[in-house]
Amino acid sequence: MNQCGSYTLIKKSSQTKARRGKLFTSRGIIDTPVFMPVGTQGTVKGVPNEFLQTSGAQMILGNSYHLYLRPGTEIIKKAGGIQKFNSWNKPMLTDSGGFQVFSLNDIRKITEDGAEFKSHIDGSKHFFSPEKSMQVQKDIGADIIMCFDECTPYPVDYKYAQSSMDLSLKWAKRCKLEFYNDNSSDKQALFGIIQGSSYLDLREKSAYEMANMGFVGYAIGGLSVGEPKEIMHSVLEKILPIIPENKARYLMGVGMPEDLWEGIERGIDMFDCVIPTRNGRNGQVFTSLGKINIRNMSYKKDFTALDPNCSCPTCKGYTKAYLNHLVRAQESLYLTLLSLHNIFFMVNLVDTIRESIGNNNFLDAKKVFFDKYYSNQKRG
């Protein structure tokens, strides 16, 4: 019998550490590797569910800190859980608020007990402890929930990284205790998060300790916060062999197309990232021929689709010239069209990668992708 959040390995790449698998949740089975669009406030910004479905997105994120502040867990509980509330009937994952410990750096205070936030909405004070985060995430009711942790910035000195990593371990223990104190684990899964910044010995320790604690799945946090790619790669190479093979590995907050390839090549199963939506809202579009900024002058009279190899509604229905016009005119439709296209791009990219693992030609597929992706631009 499959527990929520449990992972079944289907196929390992013979060329790399890439792997295909299935992730079980109470709302459906997910093919991994998987890319999860981020829907912080219970919505993937700018994209209606119907469109999101057509992209093939299997799972989306929500954020407990944001949903706790607004609309509040009472309302979500009353609605029957987040997926009833937002009508996304597929699996969801909530982040714990740990990222806000990082991103709201100026308006929060960390103690051993937890983190005190000043609401970014009205300045009111709120306290998130590991226990609180578990309660909030239980109330929200996503399929997979995350331990409350501290996401450290980069760079951070060794001493701070060490004590922060230790704190995240302590918090993880408390999260586990709180999570399993009722029957939530029947329908939700709790993932642990490995920290340790760019220090490989800290990462190693965190991974061992977390693995010993025994989580249903494991995430790698504190990456993609501005560190060089080589650091991210070396951290992944250090950590992944330590995590049990029969557990899902989730690289939090990643990423760019190149990060997806590099992460999967090293054994990552799950990704989430705001890039397709945020960058879409800012005019940046991912295509099989590289990134472009649709706002640029060169697209003013370009009556071709964003990506000749894309089957998304944006590419099927609209030209670059029109999208350029929408962006310049600040017509809100572009938010939807560009976000949707970028989500299609990321989801389909991971589909392609997943297939290549099945076909045992990961490295060839990677080369084919990047030969095209970098054909029109400087490598960067």
Added chain:
RNA sequence: GGGGGUGUGGCAGAGUGGUCUAAUGCACCAGACUGUAAAUCUGGCGGGCUCGCCCUUCGGUGGUUCGAAUCCAUCCGCCCCCA
């Protein structure tokens, strides 16, 4: 016909003797964005280059002054009031 006002960079609009290639906003040209305090932020936006400077700009022309977008004269354009 008489009286008053006004003319500034693509647009709007500050500045009213030196610190002015001239605030600010918009527009325009680029760049960034990785578990979303982001439909946001950053840079550029007269010309030249040896990148420190040099040259050219505030309706036109002529003056005053060591120095003018700024003062004076005159011309041109626009606006308002009275006949």
